[in-house]
Amino acid sequence: xxxxxxxxxxxxxxxxxxxxxxxxxxxxxxxxxxxxxxxxxxxxxxxxxxxxxxxxxxxxxxxxxxxxxxxxxxxxxxxxxxxxxxxxxxxxxxxxxxxxxxxxxxxxxxxxxxxxxxxxxxxxxxxxxxxxxxxxxxxxxxxxxxxxxxxxxxxxxxxxxxxxxxxxxxxxxxxxxxxxxxxxxxxxxxxxxxxxxxxxx
Amino acid sequence: xxxxxxxxxxxxxxxxxxxxxxxxxxxxxxxxxxxxxxxxxxxxxxxxxxxxxxxxxxxxxxxxxxxxxxxxxxxxxxxxxxxxxxxxxxxxxxxxxxxxxxxxxxxxxxxxxxxxxxxxxxxxxxxxxxxxxxxxxxxxxxxxxxxxxxxxxxxxxxxxxxxxxxxxxxxxxxxxxxxxxxxxxxxxxxxxxxxxxxxxx
Numbered sequence: 001x002x003x004x005x006x007x008x009x010x011x012x013x014x015x016x017x018x019x020x021x022x023x024x025x026x027x028x029x030x031x032x033x034x035x036x037x038x039x040x041x042x043x044x045x046x047x048x049x050x051x052x053x054x055x056x057x058x059x060x061x062x063x064x065x066x067x068x069x070x071x072x073x074x075x076x077x078x079x080x081x082x083x084x085x086x087x088x089x090x091x092x093x094x095x096x097x098x099x100x101x102x103x104x105x106x107x108x109x110x111x112x113x114x115x116x117x118x119x120x121x122x123x124x125x126x127x128x129x130x131x132x133x134x135x136x137x138x139x140x141x142x143x144x145x146x147x148x149x150x151x152x153x154x155x156x157x158x159x160x161x162x163x164x165x166x167x168x169x170x171x172x173x174x175x176x177x178x179x180x181x182x183x184x185x186x187x188x189x190x191x192x193x194x195x196x197x198x199x200x201x
Numbered sequence: 202x203x204x205x206x207x208x209x210x211x212x213x214x215x216x217x218x219x220x221x222x223x224x225x226x227x228x229x230x231x232x233x234x235x236x237x238x239x240x241x242x243x244x245x246x247x248x249x250x251x252x253x254x255x256x257x258x259x260x261x262x263x264x265x266x267x268x269x270x271x272x273x274x275x276x277x278x279x280x281x282x283x284x285x286x287x288x289x290x291x292x293x294x295x296x297x298x299x300x301x302x303x304x305x306x307x308x309x310x311x312x313x314x315x316x317x318x319x320x321x322x323x324x325x326x327x328x329x330x331x332x333x334x335x336x337x338x339x340x341x342x343x344x345x346x347x348x349x350x351x352x353x354x355x356x357x358x359x360x361x362x363x364x365x366x367x368x369x370x371x372x373x374x375x376x377x378x379x380x381x382x383x384x385x386x387x388x389x390x391x392x393x394x395x396x397x398x399x400x401x402x
Contacts, residue, residue: 010372116382121372170369171211171322176377181317186398190391197387 003199004113005099005191006106007120008159008167011151012127012135014179014187015120016101021188023099026195030099031092038088039081050081082162097199106173107163116198118191119173122180124148204400205314206300206392207307208321209360209368212352213328213336215380215388216321217302222389224300227396231300232293239289240282251282283363298400307374308364317399319392320374323381325349 005022009015016032023030040047089105092098093113106117122130128144131137138144156167165172175194177187195201206223210216217233224231241248290306293299294314307318323331329345332338339345357368366373376395378388396402 119371119377168371170320170371170374170377171379173371173377174379174382176320176371176374178372178375181375182395182398186395190394193391193394194383194387197383 001114002093002095003097003116003195004093004105004109005116005118005195006109007099007101007118008104008106008155008173009102009120010122010127010168011148011155012131012137013120013122014130014184015118018120018179018184018187018191019099019101021184022191022195025188025192026097026099028097028099030101032101035085035088035092035100035103039084042084042088043081045077045081104159104163104165107159107165114198116175116191116194117173119168119170119176120179120187121168121176122178126180202315203294203296204298204317204396205294205306205310206317206319206396207310208300208302208319209305209307209356209374210303210321211323211328211369212349212356213332213338214321214323215331215385216319219321219380219385219388219392220300220302222385223392223396226389226393227298227300229298229300231302233302236286236289236293236301236304240285243285243289244282246278246282305360305364305366308360308366315399317376317392317395318374320369320371320377321380321388322369322377323379327381 005019007015007019019032020030036047036050039045039050043050085103086108089100089103089108090112092100093105093109106115109115124145127148128138131144131148132140138147152168159165159167170176175191177190179187182190206220208216208220220233221231237248237251240246240251244251286304287309290301290304290309291313293301294306294310307316310316325346328349329339332345332349333341339348353369360366360368371377376392378391380388383391
């Protein structure tokens, strides 16, 4: 059975960076936005639209269309995307050991693969710095704290809508780490050690 | 500055065992019920009473006396115990590197020592087994799930009453681990590694 490291994370907590560095260290693939490519391919929907319909979105429009806009089966386009996302993640996990960033892979794979579910977080101060100066997704003039809180709220709502997981609650994850406290390198090292122990490698 | 590893934990999650083994491995002291001794010594109150007034309690009577029973300054005996507990933990942290189990040491020391705050949890199934067959605190005939949930609720309420920490929420801890998933030994190893990195030892 393949071991999959599923990383959930607060916005701008370096979870993505940790995931990629971890995969490099372990010599296994890391799936991130590449999952969007695959969903786009399968549904014929535009990547931007899929992004807007998922946890990556910065708008709240998705939640309205997730509630409204149901077809005669009571399904929305969001539900369909969730379904394809589910299939895509299952396929990836079936192939080989890997790291998957976001997209509720921990929940989707809980019955299938030998999953190590991870939650990465950091202080708001750390994350504001990263969002402005590293990601360059928020400008210095904006209310960074408000934007960061909004994005986390969004991820939490998305998880709540499609899973039974309480986003950010320790008991739903195998390991949670403060990337600001320990730094990216040590987080990668710890996760690699947990992977090796679990996967017997 | 001393490094203190402050361990919070779900009931029967092996957090105490992990703390003691970690301290042994690192050659530093571990304070657990010994804190109760010290509080008892300072206040002249019976250990059993202090236990009942804190997170260790299994009854709910403390919360009524914490709300009612205020003296002319609006303080309760629980507030006084909290104050002595606070002083005791500060003193211990001031002496040398150590592990402290429970008693909200993470919160109390947040401004003082170089704290590594830890939250240990495990699945209910794991904890039921431990509570019945290892701790022998719950009998086979009892509703173990209900008792376990009640005890966690109690710890959460105690934390909420005296701190701003949301008990069990990942972002309030530096590291959270599922002791059932990884086992005690690996949890101890991971925490030792984090300690050595932080303390530069």
